[in-house]
């Protein structure tokens with residue numbers, strides 16, 4: 020089986036995440052993708068409660084009704100900070116004979132070497148990188164080792180130095196959770212970027228208003 024892992028804070032999950040994962044599954048013929056909301060992020064502060072992010076992810080995936088997609092709360096149930104390499108080790112134990120693909124956006128590739136045990140991540144998976152719209156400005160700055168190199172150069176450099184497997188796929192979707200949170204705080208309409216049930220959950224719980 021070729022399976023994917025798509026992790027994120029999903030705070031909130033948006034149409035960009037869903038389009039991205041659908042495209043990755045189609046292009047790389049993934050039979051299953053596990054959507055893994057981060058438990059405790061060691062890279063981001065002020066993240067919403069895990070229970071809310073998990074519920075929004077479950078609702079979005081349920082609404083999408085794609086049998087290949089499964090939401091997994093493995094990182095939320097694990098104690099302490101969430102590390103991708105631990106999640107990959109966990110899947111390797113569960114599916115030792117299968118091929119694992121880690122799905123990330125371009126911004127994540129730009130600081131992946133700062134992730135805990137990144138070498139192990141490269142050993143355990145092939146990285147599928149989605150392009151990210153150039154208007155996106157990550158909250159994570161140069162002090163986090165964010166690479167400003169051209170994407171081609173970065174991929175060549177990582178591949179040469181670390182013998183990792185990285186596949187790029189074109190993706191151009193101008194949406195981010197940061198922008199959605201900002202818009203919600205300002206009372207702006209963000210329904211184009213959220214599924215109905217996620218929007219309803221945010222309204223019911225009054226999330227992102229403060």
Ligand code: ATP
Pocket residue numbers: 026027028029030035036039122123124125126127149150151152158190192193194195196197198
């Ligand atoms: P934030 O704005 O809070 O940083 P985000 O929109 O980047 O959030 P995450 O949950 O952090 O969302 O993203 C999970 C993964 O999806 C990351 O690897 C990120 O690069 C990727 N991703 C999210 N949105 C896009 C997008 N519009 N285009 C490409 N990749 C994306």
